[in-house]
Amino acid sequence: MMSYPDTKFVTSAADARQLAADTGREVAFAGRSNAGKSSALNAITEHPGLARVSRTPGRTQLINFFELAPARRLVDLPGYGYAKVPERVRARWHALMEHYFNVRESLAGLMLIVDSRRGVGSQDAAMLEWMLARERPVHILLSKSDKLNRGEAQRVLRETESRWRDPALSVQLFSAHARHGIDEARSVLERWLAA
Numbered sequence: 001m002m003s004y005p006d007t008k009f010v011t012s013a014a015d016a017r018q019l020a021a022d023t024g025r026e027v028a029f030a031g032r033s034n035a036g037k038s039s040a041l042n043a044i045t046e047h048p049g050l051a052r053v054s055r056t057p058g059r060t061q062l063i064n065f066f067e068l069a070p071a072r073r074l075v076d077l078p079g080y081g082y083a084k085v086p087e088r089v090r091a092r093w094h095a096l097m098e099h100y101f102n103v104r105e106s107l108a109g110l111m112l113i114v115d116s117r118r119g120v121g122s123q124d125a126a127m128l129e130w131m132l133a134r135e136r137p138v139h140i141l142l143s144k145s146d147k148l149n150r151g152e153a154q155r156v157l158r159e160t161e162s163r164w165r166d167p168a169l170s171v172q173l174f175s176a177h178a179r180h181g182i183d184e185a186r187s188v189l190e191r192w193l194a195a
Helices: 037-045 087-103 122-133 150-163 182-194
Strands: 008-013 025-031 063-069 072-076 107-115 138-143 169-173
Touching: 025 037, 025 122, 025 182, 037 072, 037 107, 037 138, 037 182, 087 122, 107 122, 107 182, 122 138, 138 150, 138 182, 150 169, 169 182
Parallel strands: 025 072, 025 107, 107 138, 138 169
Antiparallel strands: 008 063, 063 072
């Protein structure tokens, strides 16, 4: 299993002109604001606090790029679902996300972080559909699975797997806190970045 000791913050983008160069391969991370996206990113890369680089109050609508190795990036997309922001800001965010998903040739896959206790919501589904429409794979991390008992966790996993019958979609249970599912998630990330 690879490790990423040289992972570093590259840039933040508030609009399409500020996106990192569209070269090499990158994997995006998306999820609701409280789904555990930052924790997942930090656990998978083994860099505590990585996802919090340049995160200051009021700057939550940025796309953050991190370089794992030359021409290999992780992209931390803005959290969604709980931000109490004006409609014009929400519309700008939506346009930026749509642009990102439509034009990025280097985008190799999406890690979609979903709170296992809440399930896939409408905004999660929109992210998923954008990716599948572009024939890019999606791997759902059912986060905070340590908060469920074994039976509940397996039920959520089965329900999520059966909702979409697409070979480009995979699902797993995940807990950054309990360090469960990290190797599985990392192997998906490595496969996408190496392809």
